[in-house]
Amino acid sequence: MRNRRNHTGLINGTASLISIALGLIFGFLLLLVFNASFAVSGFNNLMTTGFASSEKLAKVFYQSAPLLMTGLSVAFAFKTGLFNIGATGQYTLGAFFALMGVVQFRLPWWMGLILGMVGGALLGLIPGVCKALFNVNEVITSIMFNWIALFAVNLSINNMPLMLANAWGAINKDRTAALTSSKFMAYNPNATIPKAGLDKLLGSNYMNIGVFIAILVAVIIWIVMNRTTFGYELKACGYNRHASNYAGINAKRNIILSMTISGALAGIGGGLYYLSGTAQYTLVKSLLGMGFNGIPVALLASSNPIGTIFSALFVSYIQVGGDALQPEYSREIIDIIIAAIIYLSAFSLLMRGWIAKRLLRNQKDNTNMGDEAPAEPANEAESGVKAQ
Amino acid sequence: MTGNVIADILSGTILFAVPLLLVALGGMFSERSGVINIALEGIMVIGALFSCLFLRMVDASGFGPAHPQLSVFFAILAAALSGVLFSLLLAFASIRLKADQTIGGTALNMLAPAFAIVLTWAIQGQGQTTILIPNWVRITQANFGVTAGSGFLERFFFKSFFMTTPIAFLLLIAAIVVLYKTRLGLRLRACGEHPQAADSVGINVYKMRYLGVGISGFLGGIGGFAFTVAAGSGFQSSVAGYGFLALAVMIFGNWKPLNILGASLFFALFKIIGSYAGSIPFLPQFNGVKSSEYIYLMLPYIVTMIVLILTSKKSRAPKSEGIPYDKGGR
Known part of the structure; x- marks a missing residue:
């Protein structure tokens, strides 16, 4: 049993790495096509900028925190057989609740985060209820509520004078208060997520403990999914709703809970980003991209919560590298x-099948030659792989 | 005055219903054949991109101003063809390679706008992200040799009239005929309901699904162009979520062409009422609220949700959508 699990992880991971390698090669070809003279230096920038300086590294961590949360949100819903395309709306409402907490109610940052979680959960609850009780497809409800949330948030912020930046000495009123402006710091000094000296360590204002909070949440979600009865029930509903109903699992309740938790995760993401002190919510009439970026993060990790940590870091890393591509590209x-x-x-x-075959052949070769390398008999490994 | 507002609302409704109708019909063909097409948004972007690039080209060469409607027709063809080619990427992944259809669709949705921006930059120069639509694209009274009037009917027909509207109407009729009155339509529907049964009577399920996705690319591409001319401000590498809305309209329309027509008109009407709310006398104006326009912007989404909840008992998706067909499977 143990080595079966080992193989799944190994094979999934290898498949993802091959996809990434091929995708990067494709990217290099694109650079060649669009502007051949800068292709090599551009690709070099893309691949190394994230590690080039501690400031850039801080930026990678900074962006990866909300990405990880929206990715986790989408992944959690995927695991339970639901497609949460509403992460962007939940993220937006989470951001609004968090900001409202620290601005209107003068709460400390962690209370803001909890409020953000509540905001996201509320918006996740709606598609869950619509799906479970009224048989409305969660994709359509989520899409509708993305827009409703966006407009409702903009409407509310416009009608809360304290929330806008111009209440705190800035001139612009198209965005929320700058939490690090001196006027606001005097009003609520605990509004931003603590930096715990990390900003000095990496020499960047962007660095705070947000990414560690996000990683902690990812680990908790992994434990819930893989080590608790509740997680098992959720996954069972994802695999086969009718079978789980038959086994005595309340599928309707699980759909509602799973969308609510998924929304809560995206809501924390909104809180993490906008309570950083370095971001201000801007009032625009288009949906925020961060929620949609959670989808590739989840897919790249095959919806594994721990994998999501790495895929969020990776996506954030090459996004920072991407900024360095400008202005040539x-x-x-x-x-x-x-x-x-x-x-x-x-x-x-397709790829997993191919990797599994290669892996198998190597192990067989090794045993035939009497090598000490393989840890387990080949035939056992074979049954493990076939079980994929 | 009120007559003018009503004429504007009606013509605006049709203008915005057209892209929703086309794209939702496309989605319907794809899902009826058994493939969930979440890539409609991306397909729209690609269709809009290539048709707008085409218009830009013929505008510069002088062919466009000389033969405006012929050029628009070719632009629509460009949109349709590019849509088909792009949708084949989804078809290949989800039919031949049996990949997860949501994953392939998400990748294409991400690819399309990024590709559009990169290509627009490469063609127009850095930072030039908008492809302007030439003003000869709109059909005016002058095209019919009539002098411009300003009565109710003139306003209704010519305020914002583009070739995409009559073409959408023809395509709707074609869609109904193909889906319900031809052998092809019956086979296509069978593949979305019970592919094994379809296969057992000699229908090539893979071919039917390629066809379904291809049609969705065709209609989705044209829909992208229709959205861009309706939005009016040129192509900015985005279709503002209309592909996803079309997906909602398709579900709202219960995967049936005429219901989809109704659903898209319904949604478009409330969207237009939302944006004209200030000039409609009997609607509350919320004068005490700042930025009250947001209240009416929410309107179409809220109304659609209410109707969906009320009518959802009848909602029924094609049975085998989203499941890759495996000839050897049971």
Whole structure:
């Protein structure tokens, strides 16, 4: 049993890495096509900028925190057989609740985060209820409520004078208060997520403990999914709703709970980003991209909560690298590369079969030669692989 | 005055219903054949991109201003063809490679706008993210040799009239005929309901699904162009979520062409009422609230949700959508 699980992880991971490698090669070809003279230096920038300086590294961590949360949100819903395309709306409402907490109610940052979680959960609850009780497809409800949430948040912020930046000495009123402005600091000094000296360590204002909070949540979600009865029930509903109903699992309750938790995760993401002190919510009439970026993060990790940590870091890393591509290329090349990686990972079924075969052949060869390398007999490994 | 507002609302409703109708019909063909097409948004972007690039090209060459409606027709063809080609990426992954259809679709949705921005930059120069639509694209009274009037009917027909509207109407009729009156339509529907049964009577399920996705690319591409001319401000590498809305309209329309027509008109009407709310006398104006326009912007989404909840008992998706067909499977 143990080595079966080992193989699954290994094979999934290898498939993802192959997708990433192929996607990056594709990206290099794109750079060649669009502007051959800068292709090598551009690709070098793309691949190394994230580690080039501690400031850039801080930026990677900073962006990866909300990405990880929205990715986790989508992944959690996927695991339970639901497609949460509403992460962007939940993220927006979470951001609003969190900001409202620290601005209107002068709460400390962690209370803001909890409020953000509540906001996201509320918006996740709606598609869950609509699906469970009224048989309305969760995708359509989520899409509708993305827009409703966006407009409701903009409407509310416009009608809360304290929330806007111009209440705190700034001139612009198209965005929320700057939490680090001196006037606001005097009003609520605990509004931003603590930096715990990390900003000094990495020499960047962007660094705070947000990414560690996100990683902690990911670990908790992994434990819930894999080590608790509740998680087992949720996954069972995802695999086969009718079978789980038959086994005495309340599928309707689980659909509602799973969408609510998924929404809560995205809501924390909104809180983490907008309570950082370095971001201000801008009032625009288009949906925030962060929620949609959670989808590739989840897919790249095959919806594994621990995998999501790495895929969020990776996506954030090459996004920081993408900024360094400008001005020779537009930074959207990054999105093309990520899209290519996701598209390739859709072939993972094919790829996993192929990797499993290779793995198997190597192990067989090794045992035939009497090598000490394989830890377990080949035939056992074979049954493990076939069980995929 | 009120007559003018009503004429504007009606013509605006049709203008915005057209892209929703086309794209939702496309989604319907794909899902009826058994493939969930979440990539409609991306397909729209690609269709809009290539048709707008085409218009830009013929505008510069002088062919466009000389033969405006012929050029628009070719632009629509460009949109349709590019949509088909792009949708084949989804078809290949989800039919031939049996990949998860949501994953492939998400990748394409991400790819399309990024590709559009990169290509627009490469063609127009850095930072030039908008492809302007030439003003000869709109059909005016002058095209019919009539002098411009300003009565109710003139306003209704010519305020915002583009070739995409009559074409959408023809395509709707074609869609109904193909889906319900031809052998092809019956086979296509069978593949979305019970592919094994379809296969057992000699229908090539893979071919039917390629066809379903291809049609969705065709209609989705044209829909992307229709959205861009309706939005009016040129192509900015985005279709503002209309592909996802079309997906909602398709579900709202219960995967049936005429219901989809009704659903898209319904949604578009409330959207237009939302944006004209200030000039409609009998609607409350919320004068005490700042930025009250947001209240009416929410309107179409809220109304659609209410109707969906009320009518959802009858909602029924094609039975085998989203499940890759495996000839050897049981």
